[in-house]
Amino acid sequence: MSDHTPENVSDEMLMALADGELDSEQAASLAARIERDAALAERYAVFAGPVVALRAAFKQDDIPSRLIATAMTTPVESAGPEVGDAPTIVSFRKRVVWPLALAASLAAGIGLGWGMKGVTAPTPTPDPSAIARAVSDIATGQSHEISGFGTARILGSFKTEQGLCRLIAVDTAKGTSGRFLACRTGSDWRLALSVSDSHDTAFTPASEAATEMVDIYLHAIDAGPALDAEAEARALR
Amino acid sequence: MTDHVRQQIIELLPRLRAFARSLAPSWDQADDLVQQTVEKGLGNLSSFTPGTRLDSWLFRIMRNTWIDTRRAARPVVTIDEADASRPLIGEDGRRVTEARLELGRVRAAMDQLPEDQRVVLMLVCVEGIRYREAAEALAIPLGTVMSRLARARTTLAEELGMTTQTPRKQGEAR
Numbered sequence: 001m002s003d004h005t006p007e008n009v010s011d012e013m014l015m016a017l018a019d020g021e022l023d024s025e026q027a028a029s030l031a032a033r034i035e036r037d038a039a040l041a042e043r044y045a046v047f048a049g050p051v052v053a054l055r056a057a058f059k060q061d062d063i064p065s066r067l068i069a070t071a072m073t074t075p076v077e078s079a080g081p082e083v084g085d086a087p088t089i090v091s092f093r094k095r096v097v098w099p100l101a102l103a104a105s106l107a108a109g110i111g112l113g114w115g116m117k118g119v120t121a122p123t124p125t126p127d128p129s130a131i132a133r134a135v136s137d138i139a140t141g142q143s144h145e146i147s148g149f150g151t152a153r154i155l156g157s158f159k160t161e162q163g164l165c166r167l168i169a170v171d172t173a174k175g176t177s178g179r180f181l182a183c184r185t186g187s188d189w190r191l192a193l194s195v196s197d198s199h200d201t202a203f204t205p206a207s208e209a210a211t212e213m214v215d216i217y218l219h220a221i222d223a224g225p226a227l228d229a230e231a232e233a234r235a236l237r
Numbered sequence: 238m239t240d241h242v243r244q245q246i247i248e249l250l251p252r253l254r255a256f257a258r259s260l261a262p263s264w265d266q267a268d269d270l271v272q273q274t275v276e277k278g279l280g281n282l283s284s285f286t287p288g289t290r291l292d293s294w295l296f297r298i299m300r301n302t303w304i305d306t307r308r309a310a311r312p313v314v315t316i317d318e319a320d321a322s323r324p325l326i327g328e329d330g331r332r333v334t335e336a337r338l339e340l341g342r343v344r345a346a347m348d349q350l351p352e353d354q355r356v357v358l359m360l361v362c363v364e365g366i367r368y369r370e371a372a373e374a375l376a377i378p379l380g381t382v383m384s385r386l387a388r389a390r391t392t393l394a395e396e397l398g399m400t401t402q403t404p405r406k407q408g409e410a411r
Contacts, residue, residue, distance in 0.1 A: 011387055012383060012387070015383070015386060015387055015390070016368075019361055019362065019368070019386070020365070021367065021368055045394070045399055046390065046391060046394040046399060047387075047390055047394075049394055049397070049399035050343075050358075050362065050389075050390045050393040050394055050397065050399065051362045051390075053339075053343045053393075053397060053399075054343060054347070054358060054359075054362045054363050054393075055362070055363055056340060056343070057340045057343035057344050057347070058255075058258060058344075058347075058359065058363045059363075060251060060254055060255070060264075061264070063250050063251065063254070064268055066268075066272065067250055067254075067268060067271055067272055067275065068247055068250070070272050070275045070276060071243050071246040071247045071250070071275050071279070072243055072247075074275060074276045074279040074280060075279070075280070076239050076242075076279050076280070076282050077279075077280050077281060077282060077283060
């Protein structure tokens with residue numbers, strides 16, 4: 001113990017000290033020896049120095065939220081005995097058990113929110129039904145400029161039990177964006193569902209929720225797959 | 238079971254990022270790699286043996302993913318490098334530049350090391366993982382972890398001029 005010759009301290013010991021692998025008693029005793037012994041201190045610096053430098057050079061920022069979201073939401077492929085084990089992510093068909101009335105009331109709530117935003121806007125906001133009318137001869141994928149308001153783009157057309165419905169994305173000149181679903185009754189279009197994509201502080205989950213809401217609604221009104229260009233043109237005629 | 242695994246993965250994210258960063262030359266690429274790894278892991282969860290180490294299993298997926306990615310990858314400018322050359326407005330230019338150059342030197346020295354040494358340095362020295370845990374997570378003997386750490390650090394200390402012939406006195410400027 002009283003022997004100060006460096007040979008008695010192995011490189012492994014010095015490294016273990018630098019890495020916090022020694023128990024506190026061993027660590028304190030070795031640190032005291034290093035303090036007294038310049039040669040030992042120099043050897044120790046070889047192990048301790050890079051640790052400090054590395055921690056500074058490779059310090060992690062906060063974990064990106066997208067990684068947490070990936071861990072939370074990536075669907076799990078389960079096979080064999082796992083199947084009966086109540087999976088967190090179930091297929092879309094299984095998950096949608098919402099009665100239409102509930103989906104519709106939610107839709108009304110969301111639609112109202114979107115509409116109220118429009119009320120407070122300085123410029124008159126076109127009614128979604130009016131937008132749907134304005135784009136009624138425009139095919140999926142095409143955009144339409146609405147002067148003083150922004151752009152409307154058709155995302156898809158669907159045959160549903162409520163007739164032909166179209167999903168339309170709007171980007172306002174003010175920088176907000178949203179999507180709405182309009183369904184045709186007779187010769188006119190009425191708003192079925194409206195969701196906002198943009199929120200001042202929100203990030204992706206907000207729009208994911210919006211996407212899911214649209215999916216749930218489409219499913220609830222028994223929508224078929226998105227119509228191809230030809231079928232859409234026929235349906236719009 | 239699935240919820241538990243998701244929770245475990247979230248807890249392992251710092252470790253997964255450290256491992257990824259020892260493979261990839263920037264945090265951006267490292268995070269992409271972590272994301273791919275988590276997606277693949279959850280997507281193939283049935284091939285994970287419950288009771289074995291989840292981190293080891295994810296490390297293996299990550300290394301394979303990285304090798305696959307590199308096979309197809311084109312050279313890219315890493316964000317860390319781009320960061321180092323960014324103009325320094327409104328800061329104490331000289332001091333900040335020196336600090337940044339020093340960090341850049343450490344990263345460059347790290348890049349020169351063999352991958353197996355970089356991995357143990359990141360896990361043990363940067364993430365503060367115990368030797369025994371690192372050995373289990375990497376599925377290598379404890380002695381191998383220690384010898385790789387020792388070799389890596391001796392090289393780094395030389396590269397970074399931390400092995401002066403005469404011990405520095407306290408307060409003495411270099």
